Amino acid sequence: MDALCLSVSPSSAPSPQALLHSFNSPWELKQLHAHLIKSSVPLSSLPLPRVAAVCGPSPAGFPYAHRILTIVQGPASTTSLWNSCLKALAEGDSPSDAILLFYRLRDLDVLPDTFTCSFVLKACTKLLDLENGRIIHGYVEKLGLRWNLFLENMIVNLYASCGEMGDAEKLFDSMPKRDTVTWNTMITQSLKRGYTDKAHSYFTRMPERSVRSWTAMISGLAQCGKHEEALQLFRKMKGTDLRPNEVTVVAVLAACAAVGSLDLGREIHEFSDKSGFTKNTHISNTLVDMYVKCGCLEEALKVFNAMEERTIVSWSAMVYGLAMHGKGQEALSLFDQMVRMGVRPNGVTFVGLLHACSHMGLVDQGREFFAEMIRDYGMNPNIEHYGCIVDLLSRAGHLKEAREFIKNMPMEPNEVVWGAFLGGCAVHKNIELAEEATEHLSQLDPHNDGYYIVLSNIYANAKRWEDVARVRRLMRSRGVKKTPGCSTITIDGEVHRFVAGDLGHDGAEEMSQRWEVLLGKMKSRGYVPNTSVVLLDIEESEKEKFLYRHSEKLALVYGLINTRAGTTITIMKNLRVCQDCHEALKVASEVTSREIVVRDRNRFHLFKDGICSCGDYW
Incomplete structure (x- = not known):
């Protein structure tokens, strides 16, 4: 046979040692076996681990290989060799073959040991094969191997990994002995399923x-x-x-x-x-x-500039970061530098680039980047890229083009795509298209309050109070509650949270007094409260009170009171910053000589000397 070089001239024949390792299938092993018999070479010369590895996964080859192993080592000594084969299969690309091999071994009454069970359990866990995992658990119990903590931990992990947390807990509770691995398994698996209270309970009960x-x-x-x-x-x-x-x-x-x-x-x-x-x-x-x-x-x-080695993740993170901080041109320049250095962009890089274009209103350049990723890099844009283009077009007021773009998408638009479109409709006050977007969103994400609020605000801007009331009734009937504006500020490692309209915070009286002083200075610099953002049919004076209780204003005042002069104030907000707060923070940065950084739902705003890094385009 050519593969084993059994019929070659003496001068070109392989060495006996090389020949012994040359078989790659049960059929080739049989040819080699015949050659050894003819050459009077003992069968024990065969590399037995290779015999097991080559023939074990084969239904036809397995019995033959087992006979060889039994002849050479005796019935009691074959388990360790089969274990080595099980280990290779379980840890390799064929865990299902490990399970099949285990059952073949049982058919021949090969007695499994702790190692046998551990390798098959590993295969079951890899495959999330609960049915066979339960069978192996049965063998562990039947063979009296419950004393083995390593096996018990593997079974706990198998049940938990397969989502059977109840069975994992029962086994955990019945274990006579546990170690750190046992506790860590229950903690990790509970957290994977969002059971934070249960995970914390295990954590606090851990002896070490x-x-x-x-x-x-x-x-x-x-x-x-x-x-x-x-x-x-x-x-x-x-x-x-x-x-x-x-x-x-x-x-x-x-x-x-x-x-x-x-x-x-x-x-x-x-x-x-x-x-x-x-x-x-x-x-x-x-x-x-x-x-x-x-x-x-x-x-x-x-940090980026000091990195000895940068991956595409590094470049993409920096491009995205520059874009979100209003440094769109710098983001595009960094991308050019990356390409010149031979780093191939990925999908995340283009998300950052498209964000940069969206937040600067660079519609033509955004279109070109979208085309470039397909044309020059052979990428198939995913729904996030399509969402970026919809956001780009909608922000810039190209609503009809954005609507056509959505219509021609190769996949069904999701709530992010329609949400970006709705945001553009709100900015440009297009009621008809906003209603269409909201209709889709009510099907895709019916319990997201943000979409109802945006439509309600569009109606309120148009003084269509009956429609505002209709949207609010619809929210109540569907059990949708408005998410209140919330801002946080971290001072000396402690996070302070402010909710819109909340005057119950410690130091509220001092904050109110400080705000009045600040407001007077701001008005002297030309700040005029923009009551149009208060979309309620109430008196102007009441609207101004609502404005002053927006969460980012409360966080700002608290920061001014509790930090040293000149310290940058950083505020995190869960919603988009409104037009009045944006203008107020610009003026506040000037009158207090402070840098104020606000991260809202969409981007970062750096307010400095009366100017915002977003260029008032957000």
Whole structure:
């Protein structure tokens, strides 16, 4: 046979050792077996692990291979060889073959041991194969292997990974012994399903916590949107003798980015530098993202420029960050630099570029980038890219073109696409198209209050109070509640939250007095309250009171009272900043000689010397 070189001239024949390792199928092994018999070479010369690996997955080859292993090693010694085969299959690309091989071994009464069960459990977990996992659990019980904590932990993880948290909990509760791995499994799997209270219960009951335990809890809380709780937990971790690892750092930085906790983010940056973590590109990328989202663009650029190695993630994060901070031209220039350096952009890069064009009103350039990603880079735009183009066109007032663009999309437009279109309709006061957008949105995302509010505001601007009332009745009938405007400001590591209209905050009286003083100075500089943004049919004086209680104004005053002169005030808001607050913050930055950074739902605004970085286009 050519593959085994069995019929070749003596001068070109392979060495016996090479020949023994040359088979790649059961058929070739049989040919080699015949050759060994003819050559009087003992069968024990065969590489037995390779015999198992080549023939184990084959229904026809398995019995033959098992006979060879039994002849050479005896019935009692074959399990370890089959285990090595099971391990390779379970950890490789064929975990299902590991399960099939296990059943073939049972058909031949090969007794499984702890290693056998562990490898098959790993295959079941990889495949989320609950049915076979339960069978292996049965074997563990039948063979009396419950004493093995490693196996018990694997079974707990299998049930939890397959979503059977009830079974995982029952097994956990019945275990005579648990270790840190057991507790960490229950914490991690509970958090994956959003059961933060249950995860916290396991965490607090742990007799001993490892770095991994703290990290799992911090990371899980952040991923569940409980960023402030994640940071509080990290501060508790700092009180232990455990040292955060790189995974902890990434999780904490992500939480800092979400709530705008710049001081803690800087502290983690300093710790990462001392620990050598910033050599890790992932850590540096997360730092860039943190500084961008905390409104500190200069620090983000410093980290980016200091990176020894930059990936496409690094470039894309910086392009996106510049765009969101109103530095659209710088974002486009950085993209040009990236391309010149031979870095190929990806879909995220183009999202950043399209955002930059959208926030600067560069309609033609945005269209060209969209075409370029298809034409020059062979990318298929996803729905996020289509949403960016709709946003670009809608903001710029090209509503009919945006409507046609949506109509011709190769996929069904989602709520983000229609939401971007609705936003443009609101800016340009197009009631007819806004009604069409809202009709689609009521089907796609019926419980999102924002869309109803936008339509209601459009009607109110047009003094169509009956339609305003109709929308509000519709919201009540569907159980949709208006999300109140909320702003946060972090001072000395503590997050302070303000809700629109809330006068119950500690120090409310001092804040009211400070606002009156500030308001007087602002009016002397030409600030005139824009009561048109209060879309209620009430007296002008009452409208002004509503304006003064917007959450970002409350956060601003609190920041002015509780920070030193000259300190930048950074505010995070959950909704789009209104026109009156935008104008008020511009004037406030001038009269207080402060930089004021506001991150709203769409972008960053840097107010400095009476000017906003967005150029009043947001």
